[in-house]
Amino acid sequence: MPSPSTRPETIGALRRSGWVSRPVKEEIRQNAVARIRAGEPLFPGVLGYEDTVLPQLENALLAGHDVIFLGERGQAKTRMIRSLTGLLDEWMPIVAGSEINDDPYHPVSRHARDLVDAEGDDTPIEWVHRDDRFGEKLATPDTSIADLIGEVDPIKVAEGRYLSDELTLHYGLVPRTNRGIFAINELPDLAERIQVGLLNVLEERDVQIRGYKIRLPLDVLLLASANPEDYTNRGRIITPLKDRFGSQIRTHYPLDVETEVAIARQEARPLEADGLRVVVPDYMAETVAELSQLARQSPHINQRSGVSVRLTVANIETLVANAARRALVHGETDVVPRVSDLDALASSTAGKVEIDSIEEGRDEQIIEHLLKAAVLSVFRDHVPIEDLRPVIDAFDGSRVVHAGEDVLSADYVALITEIPELREPVRRLTGGDESAAAVAAAVEFVLEGLHLSKRLNKETIGARAQYRGRG
Incomplete structure (x- = not known):
């Protein structure tokens, strides 16, 4: 990728540079393939999993799976999740001003679509660092759909917009991590009715907010962690949601x-x-x-x-x-x-x-x-x-x-x-x-x-x- 001073600043310049849009899972897969081929570790600093957990995780990434980690406390689940940002491209272009990291070639939000329709190839773009493409939420019983998916923004309504206007939406954490990695820690602690709200994210790859007739086709790698004890007693992962994760990986304490x-x-x-x-x-x-x-x-x-x-x-x-x-x-x-x-x-x-x-x-x-x-x-x-x-x-x-x-x-x-x-x-x-x-x-x-x-x-x-x- 060119240096910051020479990066394209419009969609037209981006096209001429030869940049190609890739789904986030394909981006991670290709970068993982390059590292494996070069003999480089995918997760430096994670010790003791070389022959157990890491091969399973590498398989999941190559297969393009969403992943849930099951393991007791202190088993590097969060560390592995956060280190996945190292497999993203260092910089990614988005439509300027987009709240959900709109792809310049395939915008999905009303703001980005309107801007691209009006400006065409002159639409300004911004560059987002891979560290900013990671979102994380600790699941707690008071977590709401508004936190994860979105809600009507009363401030925008007060400014004079109609409730039916898509621009009145305040996007939640998942849409704001579009084209990135989103993690939910301690998933069983999430209320079952809130877990239902994630079903579309994992299968249909979109979100629906309130009664709006909109679909936001999201591009997200979703990861979750859970303590097996919590999973069996204090809370549970609803079966349809558990079924939508492509891989379930069991972690463990050091074996020696x-x-x-x-x-x-x-x-x-x-x-x-x-x-x-x-x-x-x-x-x-x-x-x-x-x-x-x-x-x-x-x-x-x-x-x-x-x-x-x-x-x-x-x-x-x-x-x-x-x-x-x-x-x-x-x-x-x-x-x-x-x-x-x-x-x-x-x-x-x-x-x-x-x-x-x-x-x-x-x-x-x-x-x-x-x-x-x-x-x-x-x-x-x-x-x-x-x-x-x-x-x-x-x-x-x-x-x-x-x-x-x-x-x-x-x-x-x-x-x-x-x-x-x-x-x-x-x-x-x-x-x-x-x-x-x-x-x-x-x-x-x-x-x-x-x-x-x-x-x-x-x-x-x-x-x-x-x-x-x-x-």
Whole structure:
């Protein structure tokens, strides 16, 4: 497409430029074909769906289908919908002043038709960016037909127009997204009588407003999202409407810890503080992700409400924040989360899951149990217990190691001098990072892993802990 300064400004100039009008689904299909052929991702930033959801979505786009996504909260449904704008042409011409993005070659609104009839090839055109060709509505019980389709504008009537005049119409969100993409989130929450108003949009591709004898043949790719729990209980999608969607795609949570970690690292807000260097070791990030994975399998967590990936993201952010606060208090510049920082996740976890418990105070115990299980699982993956026999032997007798938020990183470095058997497992965890903060995090992880493996005893007093041999 030519630069903004050289784009055609009239319909006649547009014809001479060779621009060809395409339906929006064909436009998306052709752009998708070009990306697939070039080996480029259609949905960059969407992780974990490469072999499941994305092939289905690509099929739907190539087939020209309207799509409904079914999935629990936090499964990237809205992100995929919004990213579809990247498959639109960057710029699109419309009849100047059109409220519904009238095609210069095939105008449908009264304003555009009258202007083209009067001006012909001299009709002025405007250019709309693809980001402005996307419309979205969160379905709520109070959503009306006027919101989606349109209504009479009393201001225009007061200006002297007759009610029968098409120019008195105020177009709703769907017509205003003509030649673009429109999305309805949480579709089952839309009242059934309002869902009926979408039937023509999906099948006949037009809208009818009030008693006006008009048809607006719309060109829209319609997408919707729904939570399966809402779909089956709180609301429902009426059968005729569900039948009109060409494809129904089921989303899911990350299937493995590695994918969950990648998503969390991508989405978590970086902690920006002057003079701080933040590093989240893989084993700590995996512990946070494993917590979410275990929560999705726990009988104590309400699985119908789901355990969103947002839990993992929020917990990573909380973990880093607690480590940064500790580093600031100690005057340290390196921020590396430790096992002792995991206690801070209680606050960010409690608000993201629904715990099925009738006992007072049981919620905290369930979260604590899941955290310990997550640490133990990751510890076993990273540090073979048979390699730690020398460390266990070093705790025979009266040796006691203190740990917790108030222990400086330098104290853990000194501990390795006292217990040289820790050096190799710590080196394996740090991956060569010899900073005091990285060493401290690795030492705490090894000690906690040995305790959870029932190789060391642990006594907790407030924020402090003591590890000692079991003999």
